[in-house]
Amino acid sequence: MAKQRSTYHHGDLRAALLRAxxxxxxxxxxxGFSLREVARRVGVSHAAPxxxxxxxxxxxxxxATEGFRRLLAAMRARQATAGPDARxxxxxxxxxxxxxxxxxxxxxxxxxxxxxxxxPDPNLSEAGEAAFRQLCDDVEKLLGVSPxxxxxxxxxxxxxxxxxxxxxxxxxxxxxxGVGALTGDREEAFFRSALAPLLEADAPAERKAPxxxxxxxxxxxxxx
Amino acid sequence: MAKQRSTYHHGDLRAALLRAxxxxxxxxxxxGFSLREVARRVGVSHAAPxxxxxxxxxxxxxxATEGFRRLLAAMRARQATAGPDARxxxxxxxxxxxxxxxxxxxxxxxxxxxxxxxxPDPNLSEAGEAAFRQLCDDVEKLLGVSPxxxxxxxxxxxxxxxxxxxxxxxxxxxxxxGVGALTGDREEAFFRSALAPLLEADAPAERKAPxxxxxxxxxxxxxx
DNA sequence: GTGGAAATCTTTTCATTGTCAAGATAGGCC
DNA sequence: GGCCTATCTTGACAATGAAAAGATTTCCAC
Numbered sequence: 001m002a003k004q005r006s007t008y009h010h011g012d013l014r015a016a017l018l019r020a021x022x023x024x025x026x027x028x029x030x031x032g033f034s035l036r037e038v039a040r041r042v043g044v045s046h047a048a049p050x051x052x053x054x055x056x057x058x059x060x061x062x063x064a065t066e067g068f069r070r071l072l073a074a075m076r077a078r079q080a081t082a083g084p085d086a087r088x089x090x091x092x093x094x095x096x097x098x099x100x101x102x103x104x105x106x107x108x109x110x111x112x113x114x115x116x117x118x119x120p121d122p123n124l125s126e127a128g129e130a131a132f133r134q135l136c137d138d139v140e141k142l143l144g145v146s147p148x149x150x151x152x153x154x155x156x157x158x159x160x161x162x163x164x165x166x167x168x169x170x171x172x173x174x175x176x177x178g179v180g181a182l183t184g185d186r187e188e189a190f191f192r193s194a195l196a197p198l199l200e201a202d203a204p205a206e207r208k209a210p211x212x213x214x215x216x217x218x219x220x221x222x223x224x
Numbered sequence: 225m226a227k228q229r230s231t232y233h234h235g236d237l238r239a240a241l242l243r244a245x246x247x248x249x250x251x252x253x254x255x256g257f258s259l260r261e262v263a264r265r266v267g268v269s270h271a272a273p274x275x276x277x278x279x280x281x282x283x284x285x286x287x288a289t290e291g292f293r294r295l296l297a298a299m300r301a302r303q304a305t306a307g308p309d310a311r312x313x314x315x316x317x318x319x320x321x322x323x324x325x326x327x328x329x330x331x332x333x334x335x336x337x338x339x340x341x342x343x344p345d346p347n348l349s350e351a352g353e354a355a356f357r358q359l360c361d362d363v364e365k366l367l368g369v370s371p372x373x374x375x376x377x378x379x380x381x382x383x384x385x386x387x388x389x390x391x392x393x394x395x396x397x398x399x400x401x402g403v404g405a406l407t408g409d410r411e412e413a414f415f416r417s418a419l420a421p422l423l424e425a426d427a428p429a430e431r432k433a434p435x436x437x438x439x440x441x442x443x444x445x446x447x448x
Numbered sequence: 449g450t451g452g453a454a455a456t457c458t459t460t461t462c463a464t465t466g467t468c469a470a471g472a473t474a475g476g477c478c
Numbered sequence: 479g480g481c482c483t484a485t486c487t488t489g490a491c492a493a494t495g496a497a498a499a500g501a502t503t504t505c506c507a508c
Contacts, residue, residue, distance in 0.1 A: 009474055009485055029339035031255070036465060045487045047467085052485095056466070106339075112397050113337035115253035115330075158391070158400065159418035163383065166390025173336050175352075176382065194383035197421030233456055233503060260494060269458045271496085276456095280495070 014052045016042045021063050025106045030114050035059065060110060061121045067100075067107045068127035074100035075134055086142040087199040093138050094164045094191055101168035108172065112165070135161060142199065160198050164191075238276045240266045245287050249330045254338050259283065284334060285345045291324075291331045292351035298324035299358055310366040311423040317362050318388045318415055325392035332396065336389070359385060366423065384422050388415075 010016065020041040025033055035056050036046040053059040078096035082088045101108040110117065117124070136147045139157050147153040170176050234240065244265040249257055259280050260270040277283040302320035306312045325332040334341065341348070360371045363381050371377040394400050 007474080013485080031338060031340050034465065035467095046465090047488080048486055050467075109337055109339075112393065112399075113333055114255060115333075116255050118398065155414060155417065158414070159387065162390035162394060162418070163387045164390065165394055166386035166388065167382070169336065169393055170386060170389055174342065175336075190379060190382070193379065194386070194422075198418075231503080237456080258494065259496095270494090271459080272457055274496075 010042075010044060010048075013042070013044065013048065017049050017052060017059065018062060018066065021059055022066075022104070022107060025063065025110060026104065029106050030060075030110045033060070057116045057119055060114065060116050061119050061124050063107065064111045064114075064117050065121065065124045065127045067104070067111045068124070068131050070104075071097065071100045071111075072127070072131040072134055074103075075131070086138070090138040090142055090160070090199060091188075091192060091195060093135060094160070094195060095188060097164050098168050098171075098187070098191075101172060105172040108168070112169070156198055160195060163194060163198070167191075167194075234266075234268060234272075237266070237268065237272065241273055241276060241283065242286060242290065245283055246290075246328070246331060249287065249334060250328065253330050254284075254334045257284070281340045281343055284338065284340050285343050285348050287331065288335045288338075288341050289345065289348045289351045291328070291335045292348070292355050294328075295321065295324045295335075296351070296355040296358055298327075299355070310362070314362040314366055314384070314423060315412075315416060315419060317359060318384065318419060319412060321388050322392050322395075322411070322415075325396060329396040332392070336393070380422055384419060387418060387422070391415075391418075 017038060020038045021033075023041065024038050028034070028037075033056070035049055038059070039046045039048055042048075049059060053062055075093040075096035078092040078099065079089055082092035136157055139153055139160070140146045143150075143153050143156070145153050147157045167176070241262060244262045245257075247265065248262050252258070252261075257280070259273055262283070263270045263272055266272075273283060277286060299317040299320035302316040302323065303313055306316035360381055363377055363384070364370045367374075367377050367380070369377050371381045391400070
């Protein structure tokens, strides 16, 4: 795999390391990830990555950042195929979320399930928040009120995100048995059914939920 | 921490390793977990754990098994405080799930987010399935039909599990902002509100969900 | 009891990894 | 052309997981 290199300088090492890094991640999982293995695949010395990413955490964070960008792209790609109905569009975002998590499970696990990622990387934070804003926008278009100013709308965001995120997490962990075998129509049907109560524009069933007693606002959820 | 030991044999090394292992996991997270560090804390040689757990994966799997047992215990503990109403009991299970994930986040992350755990360990499988059965029983008592024989009931199980699991996963990853600051009443209120549509005994809102066209049954979801 | 046999734990060794420091090479800028 | 800096390599070190071989204790048939 390590292509011959005549020049001393690689030319585009940073990008090559990212590509190889994702490959290693997919092959071995986050736990088996090795910086030296990445360097080996690219055909450079084992210390070369340090000059571009600092340490292992740096490369992993860069990969996670790329993952969040792809997550946003996947949600938007699904939305592009949806109609103008706000419910359909929110559903489409959810399906895009599933698409992304499914197509690169190891990367997804890294993004949300690795403590090495909890680093103050501005690029990472920005990418994560962008994806989160997409979800908030979807809910706002559905309810007509911004989740950032309305507590109940934000609760809706949290519920929808939790449902979709939990589903793909369990799916990728192999805990979803036959449901995981669903593709296309059936998966969409499952989601439409499960998300349906959250997709209503009118007040959801909150009859038993007492309103918050104190004035503390529910801060926006969001990555990092 | 490593207490002096006069005898050559430890006496209860296996249990001691499990205790120390959980401590290390909590201190360093799954990524930083080290077998040698565990041995060091117990005060034995670095090769001692191998005779009880084989390799790192073996110890981690044993820890995950213990985690699943505690998960089931936490769900039951909450149920013990609930009334006879089937909705309240299912809600209580969910709150117990959150309790467990919250009280030991690193262990929870290990259980569901580490590829080293996907091992054919019969104890692990059994413990995971026991917790899953608890959830299925709750849903069965609510709907009057077993999820293992009814596809729509199983879909309800998958949705409820996804919602709760996604919530605690995002919560532990720090993505839940202010919602994570909720304790007691407010958290319960949020869950009651989000789960409410899934807690109805009558058919959930599935109007837009076409029934499965083929005869393939939705296999029961479940760990491993 | 007693003498092996098995279980438990230690010591030693080796390959691998992440990180750091120092040196080699290339491109850019004056 | 000559220096300067970014880029990459080489070498070294400590830590880790795992395996092999040795030491110590317990167990158990007799």
